[in-house]
Amino acid sequence: MTRLILHRLFYGLLTLFVVSLVVFLATQALPGDAAQAMLGREATPERLAALREQLHLNEPLAVQYGSWIAGIFTFDLGTSYAANMPVVEHLAPRVTASLSLMAIAALVATPIALLLGAYSAMRRDRAMDHGTSMVTLILAAIPEFAVGILLILAFATGALQLFPAVYAGRADNVLNDPSQLVLPVATLVIAVSPPIIRMMRASMIEVLESEYVQQARLKGLPERTVILRHAGPNAIGPVAQVIALQLGWLAGGVVAIEYLFRFPGIGLALMDAIDTRDIPVIQAVALLIAVVYIVVNLLADVVGLAANPKVRVSSR
Amino acid sequence: MPSQPLPDHRAQQTPAQRSDDPRTAAAPSRRTVLMAGAAGAAVLPALSACGGGDASGGTEGGRLRVGVAGGSAKDTLDAHKATDNTDIARVYNLYDGLCGFNPDYSIEMVLAESVEPNDDATLWTVKLKKGLKFHDGSAVTADAVIFTLKRITDPDDPGSTAEQFATLDRDGMKKVDDLTVELPFTAPYVNLLEVFAEYGVGIVPEGYDPKKPVGAGPFKFTEFTPGERSLFTKHEEYWREGEPHIDELEILNFPDETARVNALVGGQVDAISQLPHSQIEVVKADGNLEILDSETGMWLPFTMRVDKKPFDDERVRQAFRLIVDREQMVKQALSGYGSVGNDMYSRFDPAYNDDLPQREQDISKAKKLLADAGYEDGLEVELVTGEISPGAVGAAQVFKEQAKKAGVTVNLKQLTSTEFYGDNYLKWTFAQDYWSSRNYLAQAAQGSMPDAAYNETHWDDEEWIELINKARSTVDDDERNKILKKAMKIEYERGGYIVWGFVNTVDGFHKKVKGLKASVTGHPLTSYGFRRVRIEE
Numbered sequence: 115m116t117r118l119i120l121h122r123l124f125y126g127l128l129t130l131f132v133v134s135l136v137v138f139l140a141t142q143a144l145p146g147d148a149a150q151a152m153l154g155r156e157a158t159p160e161r162l163a164a165l166r167e168q169l170h171l172n173e174p175l176a177v178q179y180g181s182w183i184a185g186i187f188t189f190d191l192g193t194s195y196a197a198n199m200p201v202v203e204h205l206a207p208r209v210t211a212s213l214s215l216m217a218i219a220a221l222v223a224t225p226i227a228l229l230l231g232a233y234s235a236m237r238r239d240r241a242m243d244h245g246t247s248m249v250t251l252i253l254a255a256i257p258e259f260a261v262g263i264l265l266i267l268a269f270a271t272g273a274l275q276l277f278p279a280v281y282a283g284r285a286d287n288v289l290n291d292p293s294q295l296v297l298p299v300a301t302l303v304i305a306v307s308p309p310i311i312r313m314m315r316a317s318m319i320e321v322l323e324s325e326y327v328q329q330a331r332l333k334g335l336p337e338r339t340v341i342l343r344h345a346g347p348n349a350i351g352p353v354a355q356v357i358a359l360q361l362g363w364l365a366g367g368v369v370a371i372e373y374l375f376r377f378p379g380i381g382l383a384l385m386d387a388i389d390t391r392d393i394p395v396i397q398a399v400a401l402l403i404a405v406v407y408i409v410v411n412l413l414a415d416v417v418g419l420a421a422n423p424k425v426r427v428s429s430r
Numbered sequence: 431m432p433s434q435p436l437p438d439h440r441a442q443q444t445p446a447q448r449s450d451d452p453r454t455a456a457a458p459s460r461r462t463v464l465m466a467g468a469a470g471a472a473v474l475p476a477l478s479a480c481g482g483g484d485a486s487g488g489t490e491g492g493r494l495r496v497g498v499a500g501g502s503a504k505d506t507l508d509a510h511k512a513t514d515n516t517d518i519a520r521v522y523n524l525y526d527g528l529c530g531f532n533p534d535y536s537i538e539m540v541l542a543e544s545v546e547p548n549d550d551a552t553l554w555t556v557k558l559k560k561g562l563k564f565h566d567g568s569a570v571t572a573d574a575v576i577f578t579l580k581r582i583t584d585p586d587d588p589g590s591t592a593e594q595f596a597t598l599d600r601d602g603m604k605k606v607d608d609l610t611v612e613l614p615f616t617a618p619y620v621n622l623l624e625v626f627a628e629y630g631v632g633i634v635p636e637g638y639d640p641k642k643p644v645g646a647g648p649f650k651f652t653e654f655t656p657g658e659r660s661l662f663t664k665h666e667e668y669w670r671e672g673e674p675h676i677d678e679l680e681i682l683n684f685p686d687e688t689a690r691v692n693a694l695v696g697g698q699v700d701a702i703s704q705l706p707h708s709q710i711e712v713v714k715a716d717g718n719l720e721i722l723d724s725e726t727g728m729w730l731p732f733t734m735r736v737d738k739k740p741f742d743d744e745r746v747r748q749a750f751r752l753i754v755d756r757e758q759m760v761k762q763a764l765s766g767y768g769s770v771g772n773d774m775y776s777r778f779d780p781a782y783n784d785d786l787p788q789r790e791q792d793i794s795k796a797k798k799l800l801a802d803a804g805y806e807d808g809l810e811v812e813l814v815t816g817e818i819s820p821g822a823v824g825a826a827q828v829f830k831e832q833a834k835k836a837g838v839t840v841n842l843k844q845l846t847s848t849e850f851y852g853d854n855y856l857k858w859t860f861a862q863d864y865w866s867s868r869n870y871l872a873q874a875a876q877g878s879m880p881d882a883a884y885n886e887t888h889w890d891d892e893e894w895i896e897l898i899n900k901a902r903s904t905v906d907d908d909e910r911n912k913i914l915k916k917a918m919k920i921e922y923e924r925g926g927y928i929v930w931g932f933v934n935t936v937d938g939f940h941k942k943v944k945g946l947k948a949s950v951t952g953h954p955l956t957s958y959g960f961r962r963v964r965i966e967e
Contacts, residue, residue: 197503271695279696280689376689386502
């Protein structure tokens with residue numbers, strides 16, 4: 115199993131390398147170079163030349179890429195053009211803020227989704243099952259920002275003014291006023307849950323029909339034990355992959371949500387950086403999202419393996 | 431923006447937004463499900479009214495929370511380098527200048543008691559008011575004025591208004607006594623007061639450090655995070671009697687207009703700048719909110735290059751000006767929140783020429799002019815447009831339709847703001863731009879003189895230039911205004927701008943916020959004049 119994990123790790127790193135290349139080239143392809151974008155109306159030829167020199171924009175692409183990659187290994191992601199401070203320092207509070215938001219969303223979404231899925235499976239073909247099925251299908255089809263807008267209309271700016279519509283605090287203490295997190299978290303939860311619920315339901319149904327569950331029941335075990343000890347753990351294995359995919363999606367999906375709720379995380383930092391052509395920040399955030407995605411998937415693989423004795427044994 | 435030639439283009443780019451009314455949306459009671467995520471979460475943030483201690487009416491004290499459009503990691507509190515809307519909002523509240531613009535664009539003395547020129551306006555004498563205090567308690571003195579002007583004109587690190595002090599003899603500035611300074615200029619400078627009234631000329635003490643900013647404005651620095659927010663507190667020794675009324679001022683950045691409006695409607699901020707047109711009705715319909723609709727001198731011209739075919743022929747330029755149905759353009763491109771223009775800028779300049787008849791759409795005359803110019807079979811032009819300011823693309827589309835009637839085919843070339851202000855900016859043959867409120871001489875120096883930084887129409891009219899140069903050295907106001915009226919007539923008759931309208935600024939605020947009033951400066955929320963504001967609970 116260790117070999118398998120190392121194998122996956124290798125491919126993860128390879129993916130990251132490709133992502134870094136794509137991110138780098140994509141930021142180079144933005145219309146107008148960084149110097150142009152930064153100076154805007156003030157761009158005189160002299161100032162452009164000076165700024166290009168200062169930003170090393172005259173060097174060959176390969177050299178620029180090389181020094182960027184080299185920087186990553188020393189945790190030096192360059193200097194933000196706009197904030198005029200190291201990217202790491204600029205992003206640190208925002209990364210923490212985003213991770214907090216994502217972690218809360220994940221901690222809320224995962225158990226709820228698993229329980230709902232399992233419960234639907236146990237109530238198969240009853241009203242509750244059909245209801246859940248339909249609602250998740252509809253929610254899965256609505257883009258996350260639309261969900262966010264609907265939630266704001268319903269609970270913040272409409273008749274019911276229960277929760278704040280936007281985040282109006284600081285990046286370095288987002289947990290200070292939890293009421294401001296309710297709507298963004300709810301949006302993320304609604305966005306990530308449906309596939310988990312549906313997968314858990316399908317997986318649970320399969321397990322409940324399996325021979326060992328029948329066997330357990332025949333042995334006279336209480337239904338509680340059957341579900342919790344035998345069916346549940348086996349049903350979760352296949353769902354882990356979906357959970358991971360959804361949590362990986364969180365890292366990217368948080369961008370639109372943060373913009374909508376004015377939440378000071380990486381998403382807002384990314385939008386800001388795109389506006390100001392702050393290329394080091396764009397690169398860092400894009401890479402960070404990729405890293406989260408890859409790491410989460412790797413973890414899912416490991417969980418999937420650990421939960422499946424067949425794979426665990428055969429891959430040894 | 432009266433002074434800033436480099437307004438924030440980015441803040442003006444407005445993503446598509448919803449236009450539905452929140453009140454019409456159903457509010458299902460799914461709250462229990464959603465609440466599961468944040469059990470025990472507090473409901474609605476309390477208005478953080480700190481200090482004050484006035485138990486009776488709460489008309490003094492409290493914290494005003496303002497959402498301002500724009501902002502980014504580039505934000506700065508530097509008194510002399512503000513570029514973005516949020517920077518401008520902050521600078522207005524941290525610093526006071528020698529002079530300032532009143533809401534009607536007249537000039538008032540702020541820190542200065544008087545600013546007087548000599549006979550030919552080459553030597554100006556500034557006298558400061560007595561007893562003025564900076565935030566750190568030190569006195570506002572002649573040394574601070576000299577330090578400030580030197581800092582702005584530092585050749586190695588110039589401030590945003592440096593160019594307007596190009597003729598200042600910075601080594602010749604002389605302290606006469608503690609409160610008096612003499613400022614020599616190498617050429618007559620008749621409109622110096624306008625420059626002193628700009629927000630980028632705030633007086634700062636010697637040894638000023640923008641990281642720990644000290645000024646003499648109504649509020650002093652407490653907290654600041656670029657790209658996010660700032661918190662300022664009342665300057666107890668502010669020179670205006672009884673102001674500011676509030677104890678704390680929190681300014682929050684809102685790059686996204688939907689979030690900005692939501693924050694106002696949801697009660698998380700007490701006022702917001704720049705309400706998008708599509709949201710005005712939403713705010714009007716809310717019993718707790720009001721809008722502040724201010725006419726301004728901001729204009730969104732079409733720019734015709736007078737040195738390029740077909741616009742090198744003044745008949746074509748006149749024909750294009752006659753094509754425009756200005757009422758319709760204001761109605762459609764600005765949703766009616768604007769007023770009609772007469773192909774002249776600087777509408778609030780005392781010299782503004784009201785004698786010239788309002789130009790109206792006249793298709794037959796336009797056709798005749800085009801035919802005389804050799805385009806009897808029609809004309810095809812490319813109009814470069816982009817989301818450089820709300821309403822710009824709309825105006826271009828309206829123009830395209832209106833031009834059809836005169837046999838002119840307009841092909842729109844829509845660019846992003848970055849491309850628009852890229853390498854080809856100032857080179858487009860037929861394009862658009864936007865400009866803030868400015869008086870005529872100041873605007874001419876920015877946009878119409880041959881040596882202007884942004885002469886986008888390549889205007890180079892000898893007779894006109896002579897008049898401007900003459901006006902620049904005419905100290906007598908009446909005499910100068912007569913000359914300027916003549917110059918305006920020339921631009922009205924053969925200039926390269928189509929000034930079809932002026933844009934209103936529309937802000938939103940909660941009813942409990944008192945003291946804001948319409949201002950023509952083009953800066954939202956009474957030029958971010960929060961010193962005037964009271965919060966009445």
